[in-house]
């Protein structure tokens with residue numbers, strides 16, 4: 001009986017270790033899978049360019065109206081690195097968790113990763129994101145007025 005129990009706990013350890021390994025592999029695969037796996041398959045896709053000419057940074061278009069469930073792809077066009085950051089106090093109450101869930105590879109709450117490579121794309125899913133106004137900026141170019149606004153209907 002003792003031997004069986006020892007075996008069972010060893011098995012449990014193995015299963016736990018195995019499960020952990022699989023989870024890690026899934027997490028590593030997530031960045032590539034994220035755009036296709038975005039839970040907003042029913043929504044439309046919008047594209048926003050990110051530009052910086054040395055004097056002024058810009059999201060193009062700077063203002064966008066979308067529906068909850070849509071996807072927005074941000075393209076590092078010129079003058080990167082760029083990123084997408086939302087002002088926590090500019091978004092609707094209770095929206096942060098849903099928005100964070102739609103932002104892969106965040107470097108912090110409501111803060112997307114730096115896009116260093118030319119033409120790199122960062123996709124944000126607005127699935128389950130409540131209606132309202134979402135003001136955003138680019139962290140490296142905040143001082144260069146690189147601001148944007150997304151209105152979710």
Ligand SMILES: [Cu+2]
Nearest residue numbers: 057082138141
């Ligand atoms: Cu920028």
